[in-house]
Amino acid sequence: MPALQPARGTQDILPEAMRRHRAVIDTARIVAARYGYEEMATPIFEFTEVFARPIGEATDIVAKEMYTFADRGGEEITLRPEYTAGIVRAVISNGLTQNLPIKFFACGPMFRYERPQKGRFRQFHQIDVELIGAGTPEADVEMIALGADTLAELGVLGHCELQLNTLGDADSRQAYRAALVDYFSAHRHGLSEDSLRRLERNPLRILDSKDAGDVAVNAAAPSFDSYLTEAARDFFATVCRGLTALGVTYRLNPRLVRGLDYYCHTAFEFVTEQLGAQGTVLGGGRYDGLMKLMGGPDVPGIGWAAGVERLALLIAAPPVPPRPIAMIALGDAGEGKAMTVAHELRRAGFTVDQAYSGNLSRRMKRANKIAARAAVILGDDELARGSAAVRDLDTGEQIEVPLAQLKDRLAPFR
RNA sequence: GCGGGUGUAGCUCAGUUGGUUAGAGCGCCAGAUUGUGAUUCUGGAUGUCGUCGGUUCGAAUCCGAUCACUCGCCCCA
Numbered sequence: 001m002p003a004l005q006p007a008r009g010t011q012d013i014l015p016e017a018m019r020r021h022r023a024v025i026d027t028a029r030i031v032a033a034r035y036g037y038e039e040m041a042t043p044i045f046e047f048t049e050v051f052a053r054p055i056g057e058a059t060d061i062v063a064k065e066m067y068t069f070a071d072r073g074g075e076e077i078t079l080r081p082e083y084t085a086g087i088v089r090a091v092i093s094n095g096l097t098q099n100l101p102i103k104f105f106a107c108g109p110m111f112r113y114e115r116p117q118k119g120r121f122r123q124f125h126q127i128d129v130e131l132i133g134a135g136t137p138e139a140d141v142e143m144i145a146l147g148a149d150t151l152a153e154l155g156v157l158g159h160c161e162l163q164l165n166t167l168g169d170a171d172s173r174q175a176y177r178a179a180l181v182d183y184f185s186a187h188r189h190g191l192s193e194d195s196l197r198r199l200e201r202n203p204l205r206i207l208d209s210k211d212a213g214d215v216a217v218n219a220a221a222p223s224f225d226s227y228l229t230e231a232a233r234d235f236f237a238t239v240c241r242g243l244t245a246l247g248v249t250y251r252l253n254p255r256l257v258r259g260l261d262y263y264c265h266t267a268f269e270f271v272t273e274q275l276g277a278q279g280t281v282l283g284g285g286r287y288d289g290l291m292k293l294m295g296g297p298d299v300p301g302i303g304w305a306a307g308v309e310r311l312a313l314l315i316a317a318p319p320v321p322p323r324p325i326a327m328i329a330l331g332d333a334g335e336g337k338a339m340t341v342a343h344e345l346r347r348a349g350f351t352v353d354q355a356y357s358g359n360l361s362r363r364m365k366r367a368n369k370i371a372a373r374a375a376v377i378l379g380d381d382e383l384a385r386g387s388a389a390v391r392d393l394d395t396g397e398q399i400e401v402p403l404a405q406l407k408d409r410l411a412p413f414r
Numbered sequence: 415g416c417g418g419g420u421g422u423a424g425c426u427c428a429g430u431u432g433g434u435u436a437g438a439g440c441g442c443c444a445g446a447u448u449g450u451g452a453u454u455c456u457g458g459a460u461g462u463c464g465u466c467g468g469u470u471c472g473a474a475u476c477c478g479a480u481c482a483c484u485c486g487c488c489c490c491a
Contacts, residue, residue: 005482060489064415082491114489115415116482126491194488210487269491280491307491330449364451372451379449393451 009114009122021125023318024154024311025107028127031150032105035142037129039105042086048076054085054290056261058201065112079111083128084262084287084303085294091132092296100133100299107308119278125308132291135300137235140266140286141242143302147282148248150306151270156314160270160281162249165256166236167204167264168228170289176227177203183221190217204257223254232265239266262290266302275310282306324351325413326367326393330360330379338378341388341406345376348407350414367393374413376406 006012013021029039048068055062067079080086083106096102107127114120129146131139144162151157167173180203188196192211199206207218228236243250250268258267267285275281284304292298325345329338335356342352355366360377367375377389382400390409391398401409 008482065489110491112490116484117486118484120490124491128491205489277486278490283491305491310491326451328450360449361447361451364449366451368451375451377450381449389450391450396451398450 007122009116011121011123017312019318019321020312020315021308023315024308025125025127027153028107028150028306029105031153032129032146034149035103035146037103037105037131037146040087040090041106041108042080042083042090044109045077045079046086046089048078050089050294051078051081051085054088054262054294055082056202059261061112065114067111067113081110081112083108083110083126083305084130084290084301087128087130087303088132088287088291088294088296088301091299092291092294097133097291097297097299101139102130102132104128104130104132106130117276117278119275119307119310119313121309126305127308127311128303128305130301130303132301133299134302135288137238137266138242139302140239141246143284143304144239144243144250144266144268145246145248147268147270147284147304147306151282151311154311154315156272156281156311157270159274159314160272161251163253163256163269163271164240164243164250165253165267166224166228166232166239167258167267167285168224168232169235169264172224172228172232173264176222176224179222179227180204180206184217187217190214202257202261207255208257218255225254235265258285262287262293264288268304270306272314275313278307278310280307281310281314320371322351322414323371323373324353325410326363326370326372326375327352327354328360328363328367328375328377329354330377333380333383334378337383338376341376341378341403345407345410350407350410374410376410 048066051066052062057063061081066081069077071077087104087106091097091102105128108125109123110126111123113122116122127150129143131143148157148162151160168176181199184191184195184199184203184206188199190213191199191206192209192214195206195209195211195214198209206214207221209215209218240250256267256269263285265286265288269280269283271279272281273279282304283306284302286300286302288300290301327338327342327345329335338354342354345352353367353370353372355363358366360379364375372393374393375391377391379389382388385400387400387402388406389398389400390406392413399409
């Protein structure tokens with residue numbers, strides 16, 4: 001309603017923030033490429049059922065956080081709240097399952113109607129990687145190692161702890177879920193209101209509740225361990241061994257669960273304490289049943305997503321952009337000449353800024369403000385001699401150079 | 415969706431128990447320097463005191479609502 005401010009939970013990304021944003025995404029893309037992940041993108045909006053079914057009708061994301069609307073043709077459309085479902089849909093749509101495994105890197109904006117908070121927005125950006133068509137634990141190890149490498153390359157791995165858990169296979173989870181429902185139902189008097197609701201929808205979620213009463217009840221809750229099938233236990237053990245072999249340290253967290261229904265087996269999160277309540281910086285897991293659930297072949301998958309804004313808050317200042325050369329024109333003749341000279345310099349690869357207004361003093365001030373490395377001054381005097389004044393803005397040294405030699409003489413300032 | 419805190423210039427903030435012309439620093443603009451930037455000096459501009467309503471002779475100050483931000487809950491990257 002108030003006109004001149006961005007919609008709640010959205011934000012303008014101004015140049016300084018954008019450099020951080022870019023640093024995060026570019027670094028992640030490079031690391032993913034080392035692992036053989038290729039960049040791709042899916043639409044920002046999809047038919048609602050692409051997200052509703054796989055994520056889970058009962059999850060908060062689907063039940064109350066999706067930006068869903070009917071378009072002008074009456075189609076039910078949703079702005080993507082996460083990337084995995086869209087990518088899996090794309091794999092099915094394009095028949096990409098002929099040549100497995102496939103490895104994708106993607107990034108872009110996501111949308112969830114949530115209450116904004118530090119590190120939590122209604123429009124936010126994620127980096128996402130998916131490994132589709134590899135069902136062995138080695139794939140899990142690769143995926144987690146890729147996450148750790150990405151954080152390491154960003155210089156934030158030291159501030160993060162990798163938490164690891166298994167959600168087992170379908171049989172394990174069904175048995176465990178039943179056991180949890182029994183246990184929590186018997187202790188429902190000790191549970192918080194939120195958890196009573198979870199008991200209906202997603203009992204596993206009670207395990208990571210922060211409520212003091214819930215924590216007490218959780219202490220004696222049955223552990224997943226005794227409900228894991230032999231196969232699921234072996235799978236997880238292999239993942240853990242693989243991580244250790246690669247020197248990726250982790251902490252087992254039996255309370256770590258996933259909010260989206262399609263996850264199974266390995267679940268992991270890199271968590272930091274430096275961001276307050278929104279501490280998860282990168283999280284993911286295995287989703288073997290997802291593609292089949294969405295109407296495709298029964299192909300396993302695993303992936304993770306990382307929050308760009310959260311990482312951007314953690315990284316050190318990104319490298320500053322290249323310093324420009326300030327083209328300073330004086331008088332009509334100089335203005336005209338400066339245009340063509342600047343054009344030539346840019347085509348030769350120089351970064352050149354022009355201000356187009358103000359006297360010499362004014363333009364020098366601007367040159368200084370934008371951290372220009374050098375100023376090229378074109379006034380009537382210089383033009384008469386077919387030359388330009390070149391001033392080194394760091395040393396204050398100024399020389400006059402013939403226009404024909406300008407590119408060469410500016411070389412030290414690129 | 416629920417609870418706590420905050421909201422004064424572009425930015426960071428001050429504004430005493432309600433008292434009439436609302437301040438500082440930084441930044442911005444201009445001049446000293448009519449063809450030379452960073453320092454310095456001098457001068458200048460800028461606010462619907464988040465918004466709406468109420469109490470009062472009088473509100474930036476008190477009350478209510480609302481919006482936004484923020485910290486938790488929830489959710490999650």
